Amino acid sequence: MTAVNVAIIYYSATGTVHALAKAAAEGAEKAGATVRLRKVRETAPPQAVNSNPAWAQHLKDTADIEEVTLDDLSWADAVLFGTPTRFGNVASQLKAFIDTTGGLWQQGGLTGRVLSAFTASGTPHGGQESTILALSNTFYHWGGIIVPPGYTDPIQFRTGNPYGTSHVAGSGAPGEDVLAAARHQARRVVDVTTALKAGRRAA
Structure with missing residues (x-):
């Protein structure tokens, strides 16, 4: 079987996107991939973080998760990016x-990566699809191969987002359907990446 390296790179303020990222990591690992779960550095000022107890607590709870570096992108065959929406x-x-990826991009170091995205918003129409589409603009510039979940599994008809797994954080923590959708999305990314690597090797 072709070995696949998957990086799951995310930002989460209060834990919702973190939960989706962990589920995606589970799905990718179950599909046989080697996975790196990486958070991005918190850049908000301490006064902003401390103004929200859930935000401050989540920062403490995830202190042991490694921060992403460019090496994680270079290492990965596929990357799933997770982000909350910010004004869509x-x-x-x-x-x-x-x-910070400009240098790596200029060297061709991001070309041909399999890429996918997931998100969460505070309200049902808080910009989930536009946020994933905004990330896709970066993927186009990188020359990436975008793999959305689509409607490729019955779980997608229950969670309803073919662009990428998403959750309404205002309704509480992600339930099992949403977590299952994140696992499915990651498995699909691994399956496509495996086939792509095998095809390139045979060419």
């Missing part, structure tokens, strides 16, 4: 990391 767009913390 990517969180600045994740965007700050993406903005």
Whole structure:
């Protein structure tokens, strides 16, 4: 079997996207991939973080998770990015990391990566699809191969987002259907990446 390296890179303020990232890691590992779960650095000022007890607590709870570096992108055959919505767009913390990838991109170091995205918003129409589409703009520039979950599993008809797994954080923590969708999305990424690597090797 073709070995696949998957990086799951995310930003989470209060834990929702973190939960989706962990489920995606489980799905990728179950599909046989080697996985790196990486958070991006928190760039918000301490006074902003401390103004929200859940935000401050989540920062403490995830202190043991490694922060992403460019090496994680170089290592990965496939990357799943997770971000909460920020006015229908990517969180600045994740965007700050993406903005450091210019040198790697110029060297062709991001070409041909399999890429996918997941998100969460505070309300049902809080910009989930537009946030994933905004991330796709970066993927196009990188020359990536975008793999959405689509409607490729019955779970997608229950969670309802073919663009990428998403959750309404205002309704509480992600339930089992949403977590199952994240696992499915990651498995699909691994399956496509495995086939792509095998095809390249045979060419």
